[in-house]
Amino acid sequence: MTDGCGLELSLVGAGGEAVDLRRTFLSHGVASLPPQAIDEDAVTLETTLRLSRSRPRVVLVSAGRPGFARIEVRGRAPGAAATDEIADGVRRVLRLDEDLSAFYDLAAQDPELAWVPGAGAGRMIRSPTVFEEVVKTICTTNCTWSATERMVAALVEHLGDPAPSARPGPLGRAFPTAEAMASAGERFYKEVVRAGYRGPYFIELARMVRDGEVNLEILGSSSAAEIPDDEVATRLLALPGVGPYAAAHAMMMIGRYSRLILDSWTRPKYARLVGRRTVKDSTIERRFRRYKSYAGLAFWLFLTRDWVEEPLPA
DNA sequence: CGTCCAGGTCTAC
DNA sequence: GGTAGACCTGGACGC
Numbered sequence: 001m002t003d004g005c006g007l008e009l010s011l012v013g014a015g016g017e018a019v020d021l022r023r024t025f026l027s028h029g030v031a032s033l034p035p036q037a038i039d040e041d042a043v044t045l046e047t048t049l050r051l052s053r054s055r056p057r058v059v060l061v062s063a064g065r066p067g068f069a070r071i072e073v074r075g076r077a078p079g080a081a082a083t084d085e086i087a088d089g090v091r092r093v094l095r096l097d098e099d100l101s102a103f104y105d106l107a108a109q110d111p112e113l114a115w116v117p118g119a120g121a122g123r124m125i126r127s128p129t130v131f132e133e134v135v136k137t138i139c140t141t142n143c144t145w146s147a148t149e150r151m152v153a154a155l156v157e158h159l160g161d162p163a164p165s166a167r168p169g170p171l172g173r174a175f176p177t178a179e180a181m182a183s184a185g186e187r188f189y190k191e192v193v194r195a196g197y198r199g200p201y202f203i204e205l206a207r208m209v210r211d212g213e214v215n216l217e218i219l220g221s222s223s224a225a226e227i228p229d230d231e232v233a234t235r236l237l238a239l240p241g242v243g244p245y246a247a248a249h250a251m252m253m254i255g256r257y258s259r260l261i262l263d264s265w266t267r268p269k270y271a272r273l274v275g276r277r278t279v280k281d282s283t284i285e286r287r288f289r290r291y292k293s294y295a296g297l298a299f300w301l302f303l304t305r306d307w308v309e310e311p312l313p314a
Numbered sequence: 315c316g317t318c319c320a321g322g323t324c325t326a327c
Numbered sequence: 328g329g330t331a332g333a334c335c336t337g338g339a340c341g342c
Binding site: 142143144146147150151190194195196197198199 | 333334335336337338339
């Protein structure tokens with residue numbers, strides 16, 4: 001456990017926005033894939049963070065004093081450097097470094113999304129690396145959610161570096177590095193992960209990242225600010241197994257909200273919410289065009305408002 | 315049992 | 328540039 005002071009993070013966005021921890025934890029399904037896990041009732045997020053100078057550590061994030069998140073680190077108390085790294089990691093995962101105030105201003109003018117700023121919604125739980133986001137996204141393509149869970153769990157369980165406290169299973173391990181994924185053989189992907197045709201995609205993607213042919217992490221860093229979304233999309237679409245859906249999904253995960261995630265879940269859900277049987281993609285795009293670079297985030301929040309119960313008006 | 319298809323992508327026209 | 332068909336896997340469903 002942490003030292004007596006405990007570790008806490010102020011739940012405020014970079015622009016002073018309120019942040020709702022529960023809304024953040026339940027921002028999207030990928031947030032609950034290993035090595036992350038969400039306990040909805042306890043409002044707790046567990047994840048395992050890789051550290052630069054020591055073994056990965058299991059971290060638990062939960063509600064602390066009002067306006068704060070509490071961070072617990074499993075195992076012996078981390079040193080000062082590791083503590084800083086863990087705090088930075090959690091800040092990144094919760095996306096606290098992001099300023100959503102410009103988006104909130106737009107949402108406030110839209111009767112159907114005016115609830116967003118007050119709800120502290122809009123922070124999509126993120127993974128420690130862009131590589132992890134892309135791999136997980138590929139695991140969501142063309143299969144059921146149970147298959148996604150099976151594939152990700154197998155990758156983490158068999159290729160992830162364990163924290164000292166790790167027990168058998170997919171939790172308590174950092175997400176595998178590109179190195180580890182590139183070194184695993186085709187048989188591993190076929191027989192253990194049961195990834196089917198995605199196996200060769202994973203091997204090639206991991207090899208490209210390991211060999212420095214692509215720099216995915218730059219796309220998720222603040223130094224990529226001058227790279228336009230179109231360019232980010234082009235780079236993602238060039239990756240094996242990444243098409244329009246996966247590119248839009250990965251972009252949402254790395255804070256590039258211009259693309260709408262249009263897939264077999266979002267399309268019917270949108271149609272149902274607006275009381276139609278089907279809606280053309282172009283119609284959906286038009287509805288959210290006013291949000292410009294935040295169109296994808298607006299669309300996602302429109303779809304997921306009912307994921308969290310809202311407090312009754314006083 | 316077979317067919318369909320799930321939070322698609324790729325290749326070949 | 329738009330559009331079939333194939334593609335791993337494994338639940339859900341119809342027969």
